[in-house]
Amino acid sequence: MNSSNDSCENREDLQKYQHFIYAVFYTVILVPGLIGNVLALWVFRAYVKETKKAVIFMINLAMADLLQVLSLPLRIYYYLNNSWPFSHFLCMFCFYLKYVNMYASIYFLACISARRCMLIIRPLRYSATERHLDRGLCVAGWLAVCLGCLPFPLMRQSPAQESDVCFSELLLKPVSAGAVVTLICVAELLGFLLPLSLVFTCSWLTARSLKQKAGVLQDSGEKRKALKMVLSCAGVFLLCFAPYHVTFILDFMVKSKSVTNCTFEDFIRRCHPVTLCLASLNSCLDPVMYYFTTDEFKRRLSRQEVPESLQLHRRFSCAISEEKTTQNEQMECDTAT
Structure with missing residues (x-):
């Protein structure tokens, strides 16, 4: 909010509103996200060598969600107390984890969709080679996401010694317009639109396979389970990540003073925190998706x-x-x- 036009919105009132939204959302997410993802890691650890249904990607997705959930108590403290008494490094690390979780979740949701789709379309091709390929994709994904998210904390200035602000309220470093536009295009195209296209393509291919005659290795029930998984990934995409990537561009336009209408500016400034919180909601929704779309998860948590x-x-x-x-x-x- 450092480059805001104070004539359009009282900065103090806007900050109170944003801190309230963040504190409420993160408090609601904390406990279910922590329990759900710890359970997910416990369940999938037992099945990682027994099944080929994208479990390795689910484990990495649960790890990404758990990393973000573990940083939420510090965020909640900041938004409730309007003060950051901890180190600047810890502030930037929590800020960094937010975006690492978001784009790692996007990546692994796309991998889960692609793997489940391939197992339905070409079940005989999955072998030990593909299992090693899945692990390589996980390592490559983590490296790409961790490197790609570095600009988010690096573009923030260190606060003054007497300052106790943190996260997005830190001032931005002077960056050329071309560099900023490039970063936004990369985040939108590679970080969201390309994975979203892959998920919807997998949904369409899996749905089309239901109309075909079931093979020896598959039945219609197995295909429906795969379709349920892929559609769940698409649902998480649309609910959690699509709103943020729409307001991400609009929020940049507001901060760069490209928007002069005060009503529209106020609307964007109030919507963007909500969409940012929705992007964190996937930490709770992913374990729910595991339970309703994977037999292994239900069987492991069953009463028997x-x-x-x-x-x-x-x-x-x-x-x-x-x-x-x-x-x-x-x-x-x-x-x-």
């Missing part, structure tokens, strides 16, 4: 599976204890002999 896991753990512990007791008795006998 959890008690059986605990019972097996107890049996294993008892077996180890009995074995140790037997070994100790045998050693005592050998000593006596």
